[in-house]
Amino acid sequence: MTVINARSVDEALTALRDHPRARLLQGGTDLMVEVNLQRTSVQDVIALRQVSELRRWHVDEQSRAVRIGAGVPYAELERNPLALHLPALAQAARTVGSPQIRAAGSLGGNLGTCSPAGDGLPVLSAMDAVVHLRSATDSRDVSIHDFMLGVKRSARRPDELIVAVTLPLLDGFQGYAKVGTRNAMVISVASACLIHDASEGSIRLAYGAVAPTVVRARNAERWLAANAPLRGRPVFDRALASEFGRRAAEECAPIDDHRSTARYRRHAVAVLAERLLLQASGYGASREHTT
Amino acid sequence: MSGENAGNEFFRLTVNGIDHDVRDAWVGESLLYVLRERLGLPGTKGACEQGECGSCTVLMDGEAVCACLVMAASAVDSEIVTVEGLSTDGEPTDVQNTFVAAGGVQCGFCTPGLIVAVHHLLDRTPNPTDLEIREAISGNICRCTGYGRIFEAVRLARDARLAGG
Ligand SMILES: Cc1cc2nc3c(=O)[nH]c(=O)nc-3n(C[C@H](O)[C@H](O)[C@H](O)COP(=O)(O)OP(=O)(O)OC[C@H]3O[C@@H](n4cnc5c(N)ncnc54)[C@H](O)[C@@H]3O)c2cc1C
Ligand code: FES
Ligand code: FES
Numbered sequence: 001m002t003v004i005n006a007r008s009v010d011e012a013l014t015a016l017r018d019h020p021r022a023r024l025l026q027g028g029t030d031l032m033v034e035v036n037l038q039r040t041s042v043q044d045v046i047a048l049r050q051v052s053e054l055r056r057w058h059v060d061e062q063s064r065a066v067r068i069g070a071g072v073p074y075a076e077l078e079r080n081p082l083a084l085h086l087p088a089l090a091q092a093a094r095t096v097g098s099p100q101i102r103a104a105g106s107l108g109g110n111l112g113t114c115s116p117a118g119d120g121l122p123v124l125s126a127m128d129a130v131v132h133l134r135s136a137t138d139s140r141d142v143s144i145h146d147f148m149l150g151v152k153r154s155a156r157r158p159d160e161l162i163v164a165v166t167l168p169l170l171d172g173f174q175g176y177a178k179v180g181t182r183n184a185m186v187i188s189v190a191s192a193c194l195i196h197d198a199s200e201g202s203i204r205l206a207y208g209a210v211a212p213t214v215v216r217a218r219n220a221e222r223w224l225a226a227n228a229p230l231r232g233r234p235v236f237d238r239a240l241a242s243e244f245g246r247r248a249a250e251e252c253a254p255i256d257d258h259r260s261t262a263r264y265r266r267h268a269v270a271v272l273a274e275r276l277l278l279q280a281s282g283y284g285a286s287r288e289h290t291t
Numbered sequence: 292m293s294g295e296n297a298g299n300e301f302f303r304l305t306v307n308g309i310d311h312d313v314r315d316a317w318v319g320e321s322l323l324y325v326l327r328e329r330l331g332l333p334g335t336k337g338a339c340e341q342g343e344c345g346s347c348t349v350l351m352d353g354e355a356v357c358a359c360l361v362m363a364a365s366a367v368d369s370e371i372v373t374v375e376g377l378s379t380d381g382e383p384t385d386v387q388n389t390f391v392a393a394g395g396v397q398c399g400f401c402t403p404g405l406i407v408a409v410h411h412l413l414d415r416t417p418n419p420t421d422l423e424i425r426e427a428i429s430g431n432i433c434r435c436t437g438y439g440r441i442f443e444a445v446r447l448a449r450d451a452r453l454a455g456g
Contacts, residue, residue, distance in 0.1 A: 003318060003364035025362055029342055032360040035319040036340040042319045047365035075354070098430025099408070101342055103354040104361075184429035185343060
């Protein structure tokens with residue numbers, strides 16, 4: 001029955017090996033709620049606050065990717081310079097809780113909890129992020145699509161630490177939008193992330209809180225690719241955007257719960273997808289490309 | 292220091308510049324509980340204990356966080372500042388004074404958390420816009436005032452600091 005304050009990833013992994021039932025603690029904004037409300041009885045806790053490796057991020061220009069440590073707080077994701085590299089992630093980060101929550105909460109915790117309403121997760125999904133996992137004995141990279149298995153279920157083994165995630169640096173519009181009952185401090189009723197990869201010529205849409213995990217609207221994405229040119233700076237009209245939204249909504253599997261109804265969530269997904277596609281339309285046309 | 296130093300029996304916290312030994316806490320005890328019940332610092336308030344109300348706001352290594360969501364035993368080696376530690380001379384701070392002057396305090400339960408959040412804002416952003424003020428206190432709930440006088444108190448403190456007061 002101890003709280004172990006790990007000072008490095010290696011120390012955390014050794015502790016995790018020696019205390020297989022230990023809970024990992026980063027910002028505590030999910031775990032401490034469970035503890036305070038006594039939904040969980042903690043045995044051992046491995047606190048990651050002091051692990052500076054988990055608080056770092058860096059841009060690899062060569063591979064055109066950003067690697068973000070699992071413990072980087074939302075407060076840093078929402079600001080420049082990270083916000084310039086990953087605008088949708090910054091938008092998602094800004095919608096999380098309150099300044100107090102964003103000063104503590106992290107992507108690693110969002111992944112660890114793996115709620116379908118986690119605001120970071122649609123962005124990771126739409127960007128085909130890779131999750132880096134390590135244990136005392138091995139390490140592996142898991143695609144975000146294979147990581148999320150169900151409501152609060154992930155592919156992480158109990159002896160594994162989420163070390164970082166890698167996201168690509170892309171040219172093109174990125175947006176995140178969320179529906180909730182008010183602006184601050186709200187768990188999403190439905191959310192969507194749209195990413196345009198201008199050089200590859202693809203548009204990807206992921207949505208949150210409308211299925212057991214965050215999911216991609218693969219059929220709607222394919223339909224769009226077949227019906228509109230997507231390279232460079234595509235322009236989309238209202239009819240196309242609205243059909244895209246309608247198709248995206250067909251792909252989700254929302255439920256009725258205390259936050260909303262399935263019917264409203266389906267409608268919200270259609271509106272969010274349509275709106276994001278219209279925002280992507282002609283994006284960047286008024287600006288000079290510098291890179 | 293090695294990793295396995297913070298058992299639940301004993302750990303040391305630095306609060307308002309003073310080291311405190313904490314004994315007999317149970318695993319998972321929140322910083323809010325330790326501050327109020329073990330260290331005799333009841334200025335930090337607790338209501339929801341789930342991060343929603345902000346009445347427990349403290350500074351931890353310079354960041355405003357909810358003390359109810361900090362596991363106390365993990366806060367070793369951090370600088371914690373509570374509402375009791377904001378004043379350096381025992382007199383109310385400028386922000387505390389403008390809260391009084393503007394009538395931003397009614398029952399007062401939300402006040403300590405707001406005072407900490409506003410100090411944090413003005414120390415980082417000396418000239419915040421109304422939107423920045425709203426954003427900075429969006430994690431602090433007040434049942435009484437309707438926020439109008441709280442905004443006024445923040446603007447007064449901002450303007451006084453800008454005027455060099
Ligand atoms: C008032 C309030 C409002 C909130 N609003 C939102 C919101 O708007 N949107 C949203 O998405 N979330 C919200 N949350 C939930 C929470 O803030 C997020 O899920 C956050 O990302 C959790 O991060 P954390 O670092 O605090 O996680 P912690 O609470 O420290 O950990 C969460 C889980 O992940 C595990 N974990 C943590 N780090 C690792 C790691 N490196 N490797 C493996 N497992 C790990 C922990 O063991 C635990 O099970 C809110 C929470 C509160 C209290
Ligand atoms: S008691 Fe901590 S936020 Fe309400
Ligand atoms: S003055 Fe009563 S809650 Fe704010």
